[in-house]
Structures are given as structure tokens and as C-alpha cells.
Amino acid sequence: MSKEAVLAVLERAAEDTTFFGQLSEEYAKALEGYDLTQEEQVALATGDVRWVETHINRKLDERLMTKVLIPLLSRERW
Numbered sequence: 001m002s003k004e005a006v007l008a009v010l011e012r013a014a015e016d017t018t019f020f021g022q023l024s025e026e027y028a029k030a031l032e033g034y035d036l037t038q039e040e041q042v043a044l045a046t047g048d049v050r051w052v053e054t055h056i057n058r059k060l061d062e063r064l065m066t067k068v069l070i071p072l073l074s075r076e077r078w
Helices: 003-015 017-025 038-046 049-056 062-074
Strands: none
Touching: 003 017, 003 038, 003 049, 003 062, 017 038, 017 062, 038 049, 038 062, 049 062
8 A cells, every 4th residue: 555645646636627527437547556445545535534634644634535436436427
């Protein structure tokens, strides 16, 4: 697991709306080039706050929560 890669994805998604959109719609494509396990990819794509905070061993700041993880977590997928 790479804490740095997980944080890099979160930072990029917070700053780059195009990347955020791709992460929410086609996460596998968005995460190409990042050294992430499948579990990390799914946690990021689904906005799994608990998993991310547990595995990076820190509480995320409000900006990353409100701009990235909560929107990913709260979207409806049919």
C-alpha cells in the first residue's frame, strides 16, 4: 500500500474537476499510472472515508473530505 499514492489521488481530485469526474465515472482509467492495489482503487472510487483514514493512519482534512470523498460516497449509482 502506498499512502503517498492515495493522498496524491485525493489531492489531484480536489484540485482537478476533470480528474474528479473521471474518478467518479471510470475509476480504473483515472487511476492508471498510480501504484495502487485493487482495494485502494475501490476505496477511493467509492469514497470509503473509514478505509482511507485507517490505512493512511491519519484523519483527512475537511477540504479532501468535502471536495472528494463525501461526494463520491454520497452519489447514487443505478
